[in-house]
Amino acid sequence: xxxxxxxxxxxxxxxxxxxxxxxxxxxxxxxxxxxxxxxxxxxxxxxxxxxxxxxxxxxxxxxxxxxxxxxxxxxxxxxxxxxxxxxxxxxxxxxxxxxxxxxxxxxxxxxxxxx
Amino acid sequence: xxxxxxxxxxxxxxxxxxxxxxxxxxxxxxxxxxxxxxxxxxxxxxxxxxxxxxxxxxxxxxxxxxxxxxxxxxxxxxxxxxxxxxxxxxxxxxxxxxxxxxxxxxxxxxxxxxxxxxxxxxxxxxxxxxxxxxxxxxxxxxxxxxxxxxxxxxxxxxxxxxxxxxxxxxxxxxxxxxxxxxxxxxxxxxxxxxxxxxxxxxxxxx
Numbered sequence: 280x281x282x283x284x285x286x287x288x289x290x291x292x293x294x295x296x297x298x299x300x301x302x303x304x305x306x307x308x309x310x311x312x313x314x315x316x317x318x319x320x321x322x323x324x325x326x327x328x329x330x331x332x333x334x335x336x337x338x339x340x341x342x343x344x345x346x347x348x349x350x351x352x353x354x355x356x357x358x359x360x361x362x363x364x365x366x367x368x369x370x371x372x373x374x375x376x377x378x379x380x381x382x383x384x385x386x387x388x389x390x391x392x393x394x
Numbered sequence: 395x396x397x398x399x400x401x402x403x404x405x406x407x408x409x410x411x412x413x414x415x416x417x418x419x420x421x422x423x424x425x426x427x428x429x430x431x432x433x434x435x436x437x438x439x440x441x442x443x444x445x446x447x448x449x450x451x452x453x454x455x456x457x458x459x460x461x462x463x464x465x466x467x468x469x470x471x472x473x474x475x476x477x478x479x480x481x482x483x484x485x486x487x488x489x490x491x492x493x494x495x496x497x498x499x500x501x502x503x504x505x506x507x508x509x510x511x512x513x514x515x516x517x518x519x520x521x522x523x524x525x526x527x528x529x530x531x532x533x534x535x536x537x538x539x540x541x542x543x544x545x546x547x548x549x550x551x552x553x554x555x556x557x558x559x560x561x562x563x564x565x566x567x568x569x570x571x572x573x574x575x576x577x578x579x580x581x582x583x584x585x586x587x588x589x590x591x592x593x594x595x596x597x598x599x600x
Binding site for chain 2: 310311312313314316331334335337338339340341343344346347348349350352353354372373374375376380381383384385386387388389390391392394
């Protein structure tokens, strides 16, 4: 494969190769702030990006933080995460429900006051 | 044989790692025009060094005719800054700054979904930059507060004048802030949360 330095980081070609041409992973149900936690150590022969995600997520990390650290768009990261989820290499912790309940609001107020 | 990609990825600093007990996250979105102080506000409240995620969009560049008559496409990179606050051992709050202009609304997909609410950050020198955003938030029924980032050189208006100019209803909280100050920025987020609390308790939500 062409060495990384010859790629334009954000080029459509590079992103296409990373995902094997797949796009859209709404089926994985991942939000920007879904927390991802690694469940199994990286294995030999893994795609380097998959390996990087497993290293990053030893402590819980949101999808959008993974995107920032890998310097890849969220849309690409969710495809990579869908692979890892399917193989149960990572665990996904869904965000708090859309309709905020009063306990969450109270907790956030309390948390901010202590900031 | 080490993989280059793994080696070049700089992960979070160890002191920025979330506890393994972190189980769920919530988001607040800061919206506003360029230069209004979104990034500054995110920096002021974040417990981690703020991060940036980028999306690319392809847009036809309007008004450009070339000889072949083929529409030129341009790749634009749009950056979104965000920060993080640990609320307790289990709950994490993410604060996103996103551009308010209509052409960036594609970024809003997924951003506002499930968001607690929004802060519209306003510069009194460019009030009109907020009109689109306010309309869009009202349409999508996203609860929001309006915070005026008080730049030294910006004209100051009374609350009534601002409400009138921005066409704000009486119940939408309006406050002044200094996005450079942690305390002030924290107060903005608290104003949003107290507003959400009042909405939740008056509409009979659990």
